[in-house]
Amino acid sequence: MNAEMLYALRDPAGVPSHPLVFLLLGVLTFALHAAAVQVMLGAGALVLRGAFSADAHWRRLAATMLSTAKIAVSVAIVIGVAPLLFVQVTYDPFWYTSNVLSAWWVIGFVVILIAGYLAMYGFYWRNPDLASRPARSGWMMVASLALLLAVGFIMHVLSYQMLWPEQWQAWYAPGGRVDPSGRTLHAWSLPRFGFFIALAAPVIGAWLIAVRRYLQGARERDARYLDFLARLGRQLMLAGGVVALAFGAAWIATLPEKMAFFATSPWMLVALVLLLVAVALPALLGARLERGLWGYAVFGVGAVALIAVAAAREALRYTLLAGTHGYDALDYRIHMDWYSTLTFFVTFGVLGAAALGYLLTVAWQAGQHRGGVFTPSAAVTRLGQVSIGLLVLWIVHYFAIGLWVMGR
Numbered sequence: 001m002n003a004e005m006l007y008a009l010r011d012p013a014g015v016p017s018h019p020l021v022f023l024l025l026g027v028l029t030f031a032l033h034a035a036a037v038q039v040m041l042g043a044g045a046l047v048l049r050g051a052f053s054a055d056a057h058w059r060r061l062a063a064t065m066l067s068t069a070k071i072a073v074s075v076a077i078v079i080g081v082a083p084l085l086f087v088q089v090t091y092d093p094f095w096y097t098s099n100v101l102s103a104w105w106v107i108g109f110v111v112i113l114i115a116g117y118l119a120m121y122g123f124y125w126r127n128p129d130l131a132s133r134p135a136r137s138g139w140m141m142v143a144s145l146a147l148l149l150a151v152g153f154i155m156h157v158l159s160y161q162m163l164w165p166e167q168w169q170a171w172y173a174p175g176g177r178v179d180p181s182g183r184t185l186h187a188w189s190l191p192r193f194g195f196f197i198a199l200a201a202p203v204i205g206a207w208l209i210a211v212r213r214y215l216q217g218a219r220e221r222d223a224r225y226l227d228f229l230a231r232l233g234r235q236l237m238l239a240g241g242v243v244a245l246a247f248g249a250a251w252i253a254t255l256p257e258k259m260a261f262f263a264t265s266p267w268m269l270v271a272l273v274l275l276l277v278a279v280a281l282p283a284l285l286g287a288r289l290e291r292g293l294w295g296y297a298v299f300g301v302g303a304v305a306l307i308a309v310a311a312a313r314e315a316l317r318y319t320l321l322a323g324t325h326g327y328d329a330l331d332y333r334i335h336m337d338w339y340s341t342l343t344f345f346v347t348f349g350v351l352g353a354a355a356l357g358y359l360l361t362v363a364w365q366a367g368q369h370r371g372g373v374f375t376p377s378a379a380v381t382r383l384g385q386v387s388i389g390l391l392v393l394w395i396v397h398y399f400a401i402g403l404w405v406m407g408r
């Protein structure tokens, strides 16, 4: 597949804003997706570890982590849509070809995801009181994690097949015989996939350190539970960080020749340094973790490290496709549409910030509140009213602009 063919597969309508905007948003939203996926997998693994334990702290943690995992699946799915949209815009020749080559799995992805999520809910319905009773139907939680991992593997294969345009023809017509079934997954890198999955351990470790800080804020009475969380969080960050870095090293060591440049890429090195800083942070902070907002800082630095990992991953794709395959994602024809660009950023920055800000503030404050019914302050209630108003305005605007365009 030469560069001319790749360019011919582009959308002739061009893109409605500078391609760099889509690349940056792709990196940012992929990092958020990865964080949600890692919290989901890490929390799910802790449920399995704790649900069958005789230790009261482990069982309490398992109950909490089950709620976390349930929510994290939905966040991972919702935030997964964003990089899906961005990758389609700038890399459409690659993404769609990769999807068509394994179309059966692309559709199967949805079914497997539904089954995985249902299995998690099945486990939840069977165990409404995980903290106090022995767990039942553990196989459901095992099945859920296995299915969710399968979903992640399909995503990995789709992302990886994109990088092999020279193989597409052979995959589509092996030995010259066309195979349009889309039943085959053609290429993957287990160390790369393992790296993204293993990051779940340090990420959930950082999450536990933040949970502990949150419980301190809510005047948690069980000091031994707080100690348990601190110990476990640190252990997971350190041991999990080492395992994730080992997978990362294996990924780099097994890079195919055409990707070898990535081993010394400054993007990769910056990501590595930030990951090391994040993993070492609890030890560096020491007793400060007990004070102020430091308990949350570990997760914050971890999030920055994940953005650096996402940027390095994008640098690998961009440089490979531009350098070896002659496809520059940044020279996409621009058909500037200021109105839709503005609508996107206003929706994201104003409506999104107000509505999410309200929901998170209420959830946060309600969790920190002790004794009696929680009533939000007048300012928080006002924020809720403003976000509903903005939402109504947005919906009216959506239909108004649609009708106006249709009527022209």
Ligand code: HEM
Residues within 6 Å of the ligand: 026, 030, 033, 037, 073, 076, 077, 078, 080, 081, 083, 084, 085, 087, 113, 148, 149, 151, 152, 153, 155, 156, 157, 159, 160, 192, 193, 196, 197, 313
């Ligand atoms: C719930 C289970 C899921 C897991 C464990 C998972 C895991 C992953 C992993 C590990 C990658 C990185 C692959 C690589 O670069 O090698 C990835 C990429 C991706 N995921 Fe997910 N994912 C899940 C669900 C979803 C869902 C539901 C969506 C969309 C609605 C989604 C959208 C994406 C996209 C678009 C990418 C690639 C982005 C790009 O190449 O720029 N994922 N996912």
